Amino acid sequence: MTLKDQACIVGVGESAYTRGSQKTVLRLVLEASRHAIRDAGLTVQDIDGFVLSSSYIYQEALAANLGVSDLRYSTTVQMGGASPVTALQSAAMAVTLGIAHNVLVPFGWNGYSEARISRRERPDAPSRPDNALSQALRNYYAPYGALAPVQHYAWLATRHRELHGTTDEDMGEVALTSRFHAQHNPRAYMYGRTLTMEQYLQSPMIASPFRVLDCCLETDGACAVVVTSAERALDLQHDPVYIMGIAEGHPYPADDIPNRPDFFKIGLSFAAPHAFEMAGVMPQDMDFAQIYDCFTYVVMLQLEALGFCGAGESREFVKGGTLRIDGDLPCNTHGGLHSEAHVWGLNHVVEATRQLRHEAGLQVEDCELGLVTGWGDFGDGSLVILRR
Amino acid sequence: MQAYDKPLPRGEDFNGDFYQFCKQHELRFQRCRDCGTWRHMPRESCQACGSFNWAWERAAGKGQVFSWTVIHRALHPGFAVELPYAAVVVELEEGVRMISHVLDLPADQLRVGLPVEVVFDDVTPEITLPKFRPSRIRQSSP
Numbered sequence A: 001m002t003l004k005d006q007a008c009i010v011g012v013g014e015s016a017y018t019r020g021s022q023k024t025v026l027r028l029v030l031e032a033s034r035h036a037i038r039d040a041g042l043t044v045q046d047i048d049g050f051v052l053s054s055s056y057i058y059q060e061a062l063a064a065n066l067g068v069s070d071l072r073y074s075t076t077v078q079m080g081g082a083s084p085v086t087a088l089q090s091a092a093m094a095v096t097l098g099i100a101h102n103v104l105v106p107f108g109w110n111g112y113s114e115a116r117i118s119r120r121e122r123p124d125a126p127s128r129p130d131n132a133l134s135q136a137l138r139n140y141y142a143p144y145g146a147l148a149p150v151q152h153y154a155w156l157a158t159r160h161r162e163l164h165g166t167t168d169e170d171m172g173e174v175a176l177t178s179r180f181h182a183q184h185n186p187r188a189y190m191y192g193r194t195l196t197m198e199q200y201l202q203s204p205m206i207a208s209p210f211r212v213l214d215c216c217l218e219t220d221g222a223c224a225v226v227v228t229s230a231e232r233a234l235d236l237q238h239d240p241v242y243i244m245g246i247a248e249g250h251p252y253p254a255d256d257i258p259n260r261p262d263f264f265k266i267g268l269s270f271a272a273p274h275a276f277e278m279a280g281v282m283p284q285d286m287d288f289a290q291i292y293d294c295f296t297y298v299v300m301l302q303l304e305a306l307g308f309c310g311a312g313e314s315r316e317f318v319k320g321g322t323l324r325i326d327g328d329l330p331c332n333t334h335g336g337l338h339s340e341a342h343v344w345g346l347n348h349v350v351e352a353t354r355q356l357r358h359e360a361g362l363q364v365e366d367c368e369l370g371l372v373t374g375w376g377d378f379g380d381g382s383l384v385i386l387r388r
Numbered sequence B: 001m002q003a004y005d006k007p008l009p010r011g012e013d014f015n016g017d018f019y020q021f022c023k024q025h026e027l028r029f030q031r032c033r034d035c036g037t038w039r040h041m042p043r044e045s046c047q048a049c050g051s052f053n054w055a056w057e058r059a060a061g062k063g064q065v066f067s068w069t070v071i072h073r074a075l076h077p078g079f080a081v082e083l084p085y086a087a088v089v090v091e092l093e094e095g096v097r098m099i100s101h102v103l104d105l106p107a108d109q110l111r112v113g114l115p116v117e118v119v120f121d122d123v124t125p126e127i128t129l130p131k132f133r134p135s136r137i138r139q140s141s142p
């Protein structure tokens, strides 16, 4: 038995995406959750499971504020930005096995007003608890001024460029695509702000090869989705979106970037074959891809890990508008973390669901199949393959 | 003299041992006593054979540049005066890799495979950071 087609996404919702929400994270998550539950045609009393990502909120407070009085299943995924897609896996398992009936998968944060990544290591920043990555970070990276993801992932990008000839313009192609798509999404932070290659190339360098415009947004906001069994999904408000294949993956070792035997073997390299095998489809079958775009090059690396092109070939793959709405593989059709909002990629899941319901703002015509990736921490990965 | 204001290794447990050797200007990594595999970061057991037996063995201190990033915006104010600076991945001859700085080399001259050798930077009385510089040209012995 596998999880193929056993569970469906039946409700999606989000809070406003802002810079300065003036609201608690819990409040943002509650707003998104209520929208998602209503979108599913369910009531709060129908929700009996939570799968949370990271620890910005706790299940006790979520249940008490939402009014979930009979919580049968709750767990939390700790894979950084890869968590929300992995959370769908736990939710699918729970509803497939009957441990819970309708599982809420929320995520929210004040990623601009409270938890700015770009200010994370300043001395006046609130100190963070130790986590699995602290040993490497505190003892072996930070003393050399490598403190944040933009610097850590740059090691991957630099070596890729040295070995494969990837250029600024190749990475710019990813940034321009997200920005182009965001022009059709009024919810996107970059709505109404177009971007040219010249502007991209002139944006200031942060950690080579990454410029400001290689980096995603910092956002206050929340999303939520509701997962239920395929059987129950048929009776609900929208056409169900089926989880065809799903997997998580971890680079080895996951807690130290430099000492990986294959530097470019990321979590998604492990997850992708499992998810495609479960779904019984090929990368070439995808009508779109929502790819976790914390940094432009990270999208390219994931295209290779997914098997859309070979190692080192993403620079050719992204050329000529492949990733645009009318290209062979429309990518981040809502604008992604780059141009819509940074909600740890749960907004990618929301967008994929709307695409497969054929109700997206910028619709991929007649789409039947699509995928969403997650990426987090030092390269943890996750992949869900969805169909209508 | 201005106080050193950059982040320092916390140096707990095995990490403290690693930096104690650095303070003595010795670059040592854990090496499995049973199968001979070197490892870094320090860990409880050998990923190759599972053995708990290991020793801190001294590395030759020679390696090559594996990758890098040139940082143009300091995310910690202590590094603001260094901008731009490169955080470099160095691969040691023993096979382990570590993050470091390469001294005496402009960032635009970094290349994959560039030979480097360790130097020790006593940044505070307590803490010494291993750093690297381009390998000196080896003189052939007469």
Ligand SMILES: [Zn+2]
Residues within 6 Å of the ligand: B032, B033, B034, B035, B036, B037, B046, B047, B048, B049, B050, B051
């Ligand atoms: Zn061993």
